[in-house]
Amino acid sequence: MVYLTRRAEFSASHFYHNPQLSPEENRRVFGKCNNPHGHGHNYTLEVTVAGEVNARSGFVIDLKDLKEIMAREVLDGMDHRNLNEEVPEFRDRIPTTENLAIAIWNRLVDKLRGAKLYRVRVYETDDLFVDVYGEA
Amino acid sequence: MKAYLTRRYKFCASHRLHSPEFSEQENRRMYGKCNNPHGHGHNYKIEVTVSGEPAAETGMICNLADLDGFFDREIMPQFQFSNLNQLNAFRNVVPTTENLSRELFHLFRDKFRLAKIERIRIEETMMNSFEYTDDGQLRPVPNQEVYDG
Numbered sequence: 001m002v003y004l005t006r007r008a009e010f011s012a013s014h015f016y017h018n019p020q021l022s023p024e025e026n027r028r029v030f031g032k033c034n035n036p037h038g039h040g041h042n043y044t045l046e047v048t049v050a051g052e053v054n055a056r057s058g059f060v061i062d063l064k065d066l067k068e069i070m071a072r073e074v075l076d077g078m079d080h081r082n083l084n085e086e087v088p089e090f091r092d093r094i095p096t097t098e099n100l101a102i103a104i105w106n107r108l109v110d111k112l113r114g115a116k117l118y119r120v121r122v123y124e125t126d127d128l129f130v131d132v133y134g135e136a
Numbered sequence: 137m138k139a140y141l142t143r144r145y146k147f148c149a150s151h152r153l154h155s156p157e158f159s160e161q162e163n164r165r166m167y168g169k170c171n172n173p174h175g176h177g178h179n180y181k182i183e184v185t186v187s188g189e190p191a192a193e194t195g196m197i198c199n200l201a202d203l204d205g206f207f208d209r210e211i212m213p214q215f216q217f218s219n220l221n222q223l224n225a226f227r228n229v230v231p232t233t234e235n236l237s238r239e240l241f242h243l244f245r246d247k248f249r250l251a252k253i254e255r256i257r258i259e260e261t262m263m264n265s266f267e268y269t270d271d272g273q274l275r276p277v278p279n280q281e282v283y284d285g
Contacts, residue, residue, distance in 0.1 A: 094195030095195070098190040102139060102190070128143055129142050130142070131140040131185075133140075135137065
């Protein structure tokens, strides 16, 4: 088994707000992230695929393909976007780093050809990142 | 879906690696420069990983403000600018980063109740790092059958 990781960056804005909570509760739970005008991050995405090395190509997956899939499925819809307003997954879900990693996993999991998605890692900042492995 | 959130912190501390189990000569051989009786220090980088299903109400495994607050309240006063050898935890334990990882893991696991603590990772310097969990696996092992497909 070989694990291969491809990195990409995207920039997006978001804010945290749950309409079922009162304004006071929203401020208490989400703090500065509740600012209705939003704020942004330079996110770093790491996609790790796992598989056996193809005897003919020497690849687990063709990196060109992986790069294109990540661009089409994730970056095109999220880079320089407002996650709350423009990304459908966050219409009824708070765009935390946890939920962002889960959304990206769900976008990619069935799209890779010949290799399996092992891990999606999303860095919101250098000091905060979330991993998902598709576990229920 | 289960998610794993990792937060990075840092503190600076000194230590000396020395074990009463060994003679002075053996200590010098075993620990080299780290056996200097006057000690030395590191800027430790600490990664704490918590896991769980993000709550529907908040989208979070646990509130980052609570995790940061715990670190500031329970870890920093003891460890920041400390001499590790002077701490109770290292009275009879050599303050290697292996043992520091285990100590921090248990401090979090015993006292932070708002999420499951999965692992601690410490960078002692840029050149070396240590990871500790008491659950056997540091990260999920892929199902071989699934990956052969």
